[in-house]
Amino acid sequence: MTDLPRLTRKGPAPAPGLVHLGPGAFFRAFNAVYTDDVMAAEGGPWGIIAVSLQSARAAEALGPQGGVYTSVTLGPDATDVRVIEAISRVITAPEDPVAVVQAMADPQIRIVSLTVTEKGYCHHPSTGALRRDAPEIRHDLAHPDHPKTAPGFIVAALAKRRAEGLRPFTVLSCDNLPDNGAMLRRIILEFARLRDPALAGWIEREGRFPATMVDRITPATTPQDVDRLAAQTGYVDLACVQHEAFRQWVIEDDFVDGVRPAWDRAGAQFVTSVAAHEMMKLRCLNGTHSALAYLGYLAGHETISETVAEQCFATLCEKLWSEEIIPTVPQPEGEDLPAYVQALLARYRNPAIRHRTWQIAMDGSQKLPQRILGTIMDRRDAGQGAPGLCLVVAAWMRYVGGTDEEGARIDVRDPLAERLKAASDAASDPAEKVAALLAFAEVFPTELTDDARFFSAVTAAYADLVKNGARASVKAYTGSG
Ligand code: CS2
Numbered sequence: 178m179t180d181l182p183r184l185t186r187k188g189p190a191p192a193p194g195l196v197h198l199g200p201g202a203f204f205r206a207f208n209a210v211y212t213d214d215v216m217a218a219e220g221g222p223w224g225i226i227a228v229s230l231q232s233a234r235a236a237e238a239l240g241p242q243g244g245v246y247t248s249v250t251l252g253p254d255a256t257d258v259r260v261i262e263a264i265s266r267v268i269t270a271p272e273d274p275v276a277v278v279q280a281m282a283d284p285q286i287r288i289v290s291l292t293v294t295e296k297g298y299c300h301h302p303s304t305g306a307l308r309r310d311a312p313e314i315r316h317d318l319a320h321p322d323h324p325k326t327a328p329g330f331i332v333a334a335l336a337k338r339r340a341e342g343l344r345p346f347t348v349l350s351c352d353n354l355p356d357n358g359a360m361l362r363r364i365i366l367e368f369a370r371l372r373d374p375a376l377a378g379w380i381e382r383e384g385r386f387p388a389t390m391v392d393r394i395t396p397a398t399t400p401q402d403v404d405r406l407a408a409q410t411g412y413v414d415l416a417c418v419q420h421e422a423f424r425q426w427v428i429e430d431d432f433v434d435g436v437r438p439a440w441d442r443a444g445a446q447f448v449t450s451v452a453a454h455e456m457m458k459l460r461c462l463n464g465t466h467s468a469l470a471y472l473g474y475l476a477g478h479e480t481i482s483e484t485v486a487e488q489c490f491a492t493l494c495e496k497l498w499s500e501e502i503i504p505t506v507p508q509p510e511g512e513d514l515p516a517y518v519q520a521l522l523a524r525y526r527n528p529a530i531r532h533r534t535w536q537i538a539m540d541g542s543q544k545l546p547q548r549i550l551g552t553i554m555d556r557r558d559a560g561q562g563a564p565g566l567c568l569v570v571a572a573w574m575r576y577v578g579g580t581d582e583e584g585a586r587i588d589v590r591d592p593l594a595e596r597l598k599a600a601s602d603a604a605s606d607p608a609e610k611v612a613a614l615l616a617f618a619e620v621f622p623t624e625l626t627d628d629a630r631f632f633s634a635v636t637a638a639y640a641d642l643v644k645n646g647a648r649a650s651v652k653a654y655t656g657s658g
Pocket of ligand 1: 353466538
């Protein structure tokens with residue numbers, strides 16, 4: 178494929194109105210596509226400056242292509258290919274943090290959006306508070322003009338805007354976190370207060386942090402995906418993304434001075450509260466995604482579609498939804514929960530999407546609280562158990578132990594990976610291992626750590642996983658023998 182030309186931009190790049198932190202596959206399959214749709218429909222100064230907070234990968238892939246790339250929609254039967262032109266330019270933050278702050282402080286920029294994954298918020302997953310003692314936060318407080326983290330950049334740029342007499346930008350979190358807008362607002366205010374209470378007061382009064390619910394299944398792009406696209410199109414695109422056809426974006430309509438792209442023209446829903454949609458999506462989709470990731474991986478499955486093709490895993494999802502999850506989810510306006518989860522199963526089954534269980538299993542310590550533990554807590558408060566979700570917690574514990582059912586090493590990616598493995602290794606029997614992992618206060622709220630019923634349900638599930646394996650445990654839970 179190397180003799181094929183690289184995809185490049187033909188016309189001029191759009192004038193920027195947005196800065197986006199975290200230009201990974203999800204952003205390119207989602208935010209940028211919606212924005213491209215809006216600009217195609219009505220123009221507008223909504224080009225995106227994409228900022229990578231970590232590696233130069235995005236800049237290396239997108240830079241030589243002038244910011245354009247291909248979005249590939251993978252349906253069960255057909256593939257659709259489209260070039261997205263919404264990215265105006267790409268900056269790698271560690272190479273030039275000052276340029277990032279300058280770009281964010283430009284008066285043309287009205288919104289700074291984020292897809293930085295759970296850990297990018299530098300918060301305690303179980304409480305939502307800023308991790309003030311984290312080395313990168315301490316760095317950003319000590320060097321406010323050369324930040325490294327998302328909170329550091331946002332506060333640096335807001336400080337600059339305030340000093341220059343500008344209006345703040347809207348801060349739009351697009352990560353899978355409950356109440357992501359309010360949570361980010363709390364983190365930003367806490368960080369700003371540590372820098373300058375007057376700045377924090379200004380952000381508190383003038384700043385806006387709308388919540389969002391985002392949804393589109395987007396597996397990581399592989400070299401094979403790049404080759405397949407090249408064979409089809411005749412060009413090489415190192416920034417291409419593959420995703421399902423489905424997309425849903427629910428946005429709280431609360432922007433600084435009401436200024437925002439008309440994302441509703443591309444199908445986004447602007448609402449007064451996102452909470453019910455967010456809970457539906459986090460608990461129903463992401464909750465079962467994590468269930469399939471840990472249990473499916475342990476049972477030897479590589480992808481989600483392969484996992485749910487095995488009947489007991491499809492039944493696992495259905496039983497988790499109907500018996501444990503849906504009873505805790507408030508009814509979102511315009512949604513039919515039983516139909517929603519049936520559609521989810523069809524989305525998981527899409528064989529064209531090769532979404533690896535290993536990819537979804539990443540960063541479990543950051544994901545478990547909002548995907549699984551909140552549901553368990555709600556059921557506990559209502560005097561009900563959650564045997565299926567306790568099995569998922571046990572599967573996560575088995576997974577972070579770092580050895581699979583064949584005795585092979587698991588490549589566990591998690592900010593707490595080393596500490597989790599050390600805690601698990603130091604314990605001997607299931608009860609000790611479960612107790613050692615429940616002691617991680619970043620993950621488990623004290624209500625659960627101290628709950629004897631929860632402890633014994635997870636310990637029994639863990640012991641069962643070790644003795645009989647994930648497949649047998651799923652079959653026992655689903656009653657499929
Ligand atoms: C997945 C999500 O990787 C994961 O943890 O559960 O990325 C999921 O695919 C998206 O939230 C779907 O919108």
